[in-house]
Amino acid sequence: MILLLRLLLAAASGFLTYTSNEPLGWWLAGLVGMAGLYAALMPWRGQGPSLRSGALLGFTHALVLYLFMLPWIGVFVGNLPYIALAVFCALYALVMGVGGVAVARWRYGALAFPFVYLLVEWARSSFPFGGFAWVRLAWGQINGPLANLAVWGGPALVSLATAAVGAGLAVQFLRHRGVRVAGALTVLVALLAGLVTGWTVVDRDSVTVGEVRVAAVQGNVPRLGLDFNAQRRAVLANHVRVTEELAGEELDMVIWPENSSDVNPFADPEAGALVSHAVRAVDTPIVVGTITRDEVGDRNTMVVMDPETGRGAQHDKHFLQPFGEYMPWRDFFRLFSEYVDQAGDFKPGPPEFTVPVRDVVLGVATCYEVAFDPALRTAVRDGAQILSTPTNNATFGFTDMTYQQLAMSRMRAIEVDRAVVVAATSGVSAIVHPDGSVSQETGIFESGKLVETLPLRDSLTPAARFGDRTEYALIILGGILFAAALVGTRRQTTPKKETP
Numbered sequence: 001m002i003l004l005l006r007l008l009l010a011a012a013s014g015f016l017t018y019t020s021n022e023p024l025g026w027w028l029a030g031l032v033g034m035a036g037l038y039a040a041l042m043p044w045r046g047q048g049p050s051l052r053s054g055a056l057l058g059f060t061h062a063l064v065l066y067l068f069m070l071p072w073i074g075v076f077v078g079n080l081p082y083i084a085l086a087v088f089c090a091l092y093a094l095v096m097g098v099g100g101v102a103v104a105r106w107r108y109g110a111l112a113f114p115f116v117y118l119l120v121e122w123a124r125s126s127f128p129f130g131g132f133a134w135v136r137l138a139w140g141q142i143n144g145p146l147a148n149l150a151v152w153g154g155p156a157l158v159s160l161a162t163a164a165v166g167a168g169l170a171v172q173f174l175r176h177r178g179v180r181v182a183g184a185l186t187v188l189v190a191l192l193a194g195l196v197t198g199w200t201v202v203d204r205d206s207v208t209v210g211e212v213r214v215a216a217v218q219g220n221v222p223r224l225g226l227d228f229n230a231q232r233r234a235v236l237a238n239h240v241r242v243t244e245e246l247a248g249e250e251l252d253m254v255i256w257p258e259n260s261s262d263v264n265p266f267a268d269p270e271a272g273a274l275v276s277h278a279v280r281a282v283d284t285p286i287v288v289g290t291i292t293r294d295e296v297g298d299r300n301t302m303v304v305m306d307p308e309t310g311r312g313a314q315h316d317k318h319f320l321q322p323f324g325e326y327m328p329w330r331d332f333f334r335l336f337s338e339y340v341d342q343a344g345d346f347k348p349g350p351p352e353f354t355v356p357v358r359d360v361v362l363g364v365a366t367c368y369e370v371a372f373d374p375a376l377r378t379a380v381r382d383g384a385q386i387l388s389t390p391t392n393n394a395t396f397g398f399t400d401m402t403y404q405q406l407a408m409s410r411m412r413a414i415e416v417d418r419a420v421v422v423a424a425t426s427g428v429s430a431i432v433h434p435d436g437s438v439s440q441e442t443g444i445f446e447s448g449k450l451v452e453t454l455p456l457r458d459s460l461t462p463a464a465r466f467g468d469r470t471e472y473a474l475i476i477l478g479g480i481l482f483a484a485a486l487v488g489t490r491r492q493t494t495p496k497k498e499t500p
Helices: 002-019 027-041 051-069 071-077 079-104 109-124 137-141 145-174 177-200 228-244 269-282 338-342 367-371 373-381 401-416 462-491
Strands: 208-218 253-255 286-293 298-306 310-316 354-357 360-364 386-388 420-422 430-432 438-441 448-457
Touching: 002 027, 002 051, 027 051, 027 079, 027 109, 027 137, 027 145, 051 071, 051 079, 071 079, 079 109, 079 462, 109 145, 109 177, 109 462, 137 145, 137 401, 145 177, 145 373, 145 401, 145 462, 208 228, 208 420, 208 430, 228 269, 228 448, 269 286, 269 298, 298 354, 310 354, 360 373, 367 373, 367 401, 373 386, 373 401, 373 462, 386 401, 386 448, 401 420, 401 430, 401 438, 401 462, 430 448, 438 448
Parallel strands: 208 253, 253 286, 360 386, 386 420
Antiparallel strands: 208 448, 286 298, 298 310, 354 360, 420 430, 430 438
């Protein structure tokens, strides 16, 4: 009976954590959700769950979270791949549940649990095939004060702080007075650190070195009923049409979305003429999303088209989406699904994330790349003064996907202290300021344009400089605590435990 109550608490905590993510964005619910998770793993009246039960509790929490968070994956390929991904991601939480139960037996286990949680999150975000960083705990805190901690240690530090606050809240109800005091201090320190950082460190005018007038174009996609080739040409025509509406504006650059010219303008004369017409109409460089091909293979490319110098620098997408833009182990997975051959065969570009647009260095993280820490950190270390995240979300319809992705762009803005221009084919496009706030955004499946003057920055935040080393230090500590807890559990004579 007690195990059933724990399972219900773990499931509820997963749902609450889901609601912290966009478009709901209830960041407080994320903290309560983590409190519920740790409470499910803690001893109650001296009796705690077994390690096996902990694995089940962790899996239950994660499965509910991902089943609610990831339905957008099934829009195009059906429910089976979506459910399979949710289950696969939840398998990592088996380890988190075991580690959580082990450290929860310590007097001050609430201080160790966040490091164990982060260790498992890092593993899920890194392996296999580059991992799936889309489901990091940090993204759900973009509307709360803990998001500001990204400037110090990126999303990893935000995830750690979120788990710490949750565990600190849990011990207020299930531990004796001394531990409750430590838990309360953890909560206060984390929240105050986020607030103070937001007031004093994030978005400082002192590092602004200039301004740039930018436009983001959202051309939208046509209605269904056209064949594939006609669809692609219609998308390009839509972006040209909306760009023409910007004629006469004083602009320094225009950013189109990923796949805005899915017909290669360098190989197709008609597409090339349309792109050239748009560039002449605004008389300013346009960063165009297209497909190019070289001796290696197809590339997902963002390329600068200048009215004076023509084709300029380009960013070939480096972090490709497995099972979408490329298919790992294609022959093997073909045994299980006929959708395998619908995956692309794109080749990754070099780990270079900047393109010069006249006198401005623009950082580019195309769509899926925004979830990966190295992309925009590398961009700012290479001199990016402003950032862009061009994306194509049309395949995923009216789902939460585009809002979840916008939350990532907002946290990246805080992390590296840069304005971010989000340009999406069908929405949501947005203008994001260095403090993570959104000043303008479009709706889904509508055409539109956003124009704003944004700051250029030359700062290097602690996260940009040392974020990877900070994360490695935190996860190494998590590994040490995890191992120590398991060893201690084996050596000690444990109190009577609930049977699974």
